[in-house]
Amino acid sequence: MMNKRISQIVKIAFWIIVIAFFAWTFANDLFRPIVEEFRTFTNLLIQHITIVLISGLLAIFLSIPLGIFVTREKFRKSEFWIVNIANLGQTIPSLAVLALAMGFLGIGIKAAIVALFIYSLLPILQNTIAGIQSVDENMKDAARGMGLTPAQILWQIELPNAASSIIAGIRTAIVINIGTAALAYLIGGGGLGAWIFTGIRLFDNSFLISGAVPVTLLAILIDYLFRLMQKLLVPKGLRLAEEAQKS
Amino acid sequence: MIEFKNVSKVYNGGVKAIDNVNFKVENGEFVILIGPSGCGKTTLLRMVNQLEDISEGDIILNNTSVKQSNKIEMRRKIGYVIQSNGLFPNMTIEKNVMIVPDLLGWDRKKQQDRFNYLMELIGLHPDEYRKRYPHELSGGQQQRVGVARALAADPPVMLMDEPFGALDPIIRTKLQEEFLQIQKEVNKTILFVSHDIDEAVKMGDKVALLRGGKMMQYDYPSEILHHPANDFVSEFVGQDRVLKSTSLYSVKDLVDEVSLDSYHEADSAQPVNEDTSLRIVISKLLNQEADQLVVEDKQGNKKGKLTLELVEKFLHKEVKETPNR
Numbered sequence: 341m342m343n344k345r346i347s348q349i350v351k352i353a354f355w356i357i358v359i360a361f362f363a364w365t366f367a368n369d370l371f372r373p374i375v376e377e378f379r380t381f382t383n384l385l386i387q388h389i390t391i392v393l394i395s396g397l398l399a400i401f402l403s404i405p406l407g408i409f410v411t412r413e414k415f416r417k418s419e420f421w422i423v424n425i426a427n428l429g430q431t432i433p434s435l436a437v438l439a440l441a442m443g444f445l446g447i448g449i450k451a452a453i454v455a456l457f458i459y460s461l462l463p464i465l466q467n468t469i470a471g472i473q474s475v476d477e478n479m480k481d482a483a484r485g486m487g488l489t490p491a492q493i494l495w496q497i498e499l500p501n502a503a504s505s506i507i508a509g510i511r512t513a514i515v516i517n518i519g520t521a522a523l524a525y526l527i528g529g530g531g532l533g534a535w536i537f538t539g540i541r542l543f544d545n546s547f548l549i550s551g552a553v554p555v556t557l558l559a560i561l562i563d564y565l566f567r568l569m570q571k572l573l574v575p576k577g578l579r580l581a582e583e584a585q586k587s
Numbered sequence: 588m589i590e591f592k593n594v595s596k597v598y599n600g601g602v603k604a605i606d607n608v609n610f611k612v613e614n615g616e617f618v619i620l621i622g623p624s625g626c627g628k629t630t631l632l633r634m635v636n637q638l639e640d641i642s643e644g645d646i647i648l649n650n651t652s653v654k655q656s657n658k659i660e661m662r663r664k665i666g667y668v669i670q671s672n673g674l675f676p677n678m679t680i681e682k683n684v685m686i687v688p689d690l691l692g693w694d695r696k697k698q699q700d701r702f703n704y705l706m707e708l709i710g711l712h713p714d715e716y717r718k719r720y721p722h723e724l725s726g727g728q729q730q731r732v733g734v735a736r737a738l739a740a741d742p743p744v745m746l747m748d749e750p751f752g753a754l755d756p757i758i759r760t761k762l763q764e765e766f767l768q769i770q771k772e773v774n775k776t777i778l779f780v781s782h783d784i785d786e787a788v789k790m791g792d793k794v795a796l797l798r799g800g801k802m803m804q805y806d807y808p809s810e811i812l813h814h815p816a817n818d819f820v821s822e823f824v825g826q827d828r829v830l831k832s833t834s835l836y837s838v839k840d841l842v843d844e845v846s847l848d849s850y851h852e853a854d855s856a857q858p859v860n861e862d863t864s865l866r867i868v869i870s871k872l873l874n875q876e877a878d879q880l881v882v883e884d885k886q887g888n889k890k891g892k893l894t895l896e897l898v899e900k901f902l903h904k905e906v907k908e909t910p911n912r
Contacts, residue, residue, distance in 0.1 A: 482673025487662030
């Protein structure tokens with residue numbers, strides 16, 4: 341009862357803050373730049389999405405196969421090295437990764453994509469490994485004993501049962517990426533960071549807000565889309581089991 | 588037929604998990620592998636479908652060496668049931684049960700017929716469970732589905748690793764009895780791991796008792812109980828082994844061996860069916876439900892009176908003579 345009431349109060353407070361914030365922005369006409377410079381805005385938005393999309397896809401296409409690779413019986417020993425290398429990418433501050441990438445690739449969108457790609461490897465890799473490793477040994481043993489090939493065990497047993505965890509990893513990586521991509525402006529990568537930093541320098545709230553709010557909304561939207569995708573990709577039996585456990 | 592020929596399993600470092608084991612499981616025979624924890628019974632079972640390598644010796648499965656057969660193809664011809672049922676939560680019951688037929692490329696119609704047949708066999712309604720998922724079933728139902736899945740492609744051989752071990756006693760007893768009925772119908776060659784001597788005596792045509800990777804005794808349950816080969820076996824089966832052996836016999840076995848006391852209408856006595864196990868008879872006689880029982884055949888004809896003395900006489904005879912049944 342108590343918990344329910346607290347969560348209700350928090351919810352109401354949250355929406356009041358959101359409404360107050362938007363009331364303030366509209367009252368002060370803080371979204372003016374989006375209307376006045378709509379072409380620039382769409383260009384920046386497209387740049388932003390491009391950076392996130394390409395770096396994210398690259399990270400997915402590298403991390404998932406890598407996660408599958410290190411969880412194979414034969415290559416289990418490689419897990420330590422690969423995870424630690426990926427860890428390294430994560431422990432360095434995002435700004436430093438961007439600076440390093442710029443050092444090698446020069447100024448521009450390429451360096452930003454590479455930096456964000458490195459930055460999103462770890463969450464996906466870790467969740468892939470954790471997801472596959474959490475698949476019940478007995479289940480795999482039964483599958484082996486019934487004569488499924490290693491490839492069939494991977495596709496029919498391991499990946500479906502790890503799907504929830506893997507998608508959660510991708511979601512985390514991409515959502516963080518959307519925020520971090522705002523820094524791409526600093527190395528000439530463009531994106532909505534351009535307006536945010538302009539706003540900071542000129543003490544102009546309208547540019548700051550017109551850059552920051554769309555980034556936030558984009559992150560929320562993508563997060564929501566991934567939750568939908570989780571519903572589509574995670575096998576029904578597992579989703580039902582999870583829901584049954586919760587209730 | 589499964590034949591173990593000088594089978595040994597040596598781990599790195601020279602520990603012998605299985606030490607020169609020799610025995611044969613004939614077609615249609617139900618053999619229980621039993622022994623204390625770490626005796627190697629599960630390892631021995633898993634060597635048959637090559638989930639464990641054989642270090643020395645060989646296992647001959649239906650005239651082929653398992654070492655030389657294609658592991659994947661061979662496993663599809665062996666039913667495999669494990670303690671924690673190992674059902675796949677991402678698949679419906681139908682997909683779970685039909686996984687091996689699916690791998691073997693059976694057509695849709697054949698799969699459906701087989702699914703219906705198997706579900707009827709294990710006592711679950713096919714249409715009610717077809718589209719459901721494992722987590723929606725109780726432990727006992729899940730284990731039944733596990734058995735159905737192992738039977739799916741009609742393999743001649745079944746390997747069962749403590750299939751009923753994780754169930755509560757009531758459900759376990761029920762499933763044991765159900766499985767014996769199923770075995771009567773399907774008549775598989777079965778190797779079954781257990782740690783419960785009562786289960787072994789009740790279920791097995793033969794019992795293989797292992798310790799430290801060595802075969803202690805391989806024989807009929809009555810032999811193991813009445814004539815333990817060594818001190819370990821007699822300790823393992825327990826001092827109440829004669830009592831345990833009573834579940835091997837039914838009233839009918841007794842009637843065949845010793846003559847019943849004559850029965851008069853005036854005597855007050857409880858009726859007992861010919862198929863009743865002697866263990867239940869003794870229990871009934873001991874707890875004073877009745878001093879004597881009246882044996883009835885299936886038609887309800889009263890054949891005679893049964894008393895504790897007669898049971899004693901019968902058991903003495905069995906223990907001494909122990910004809911191989």
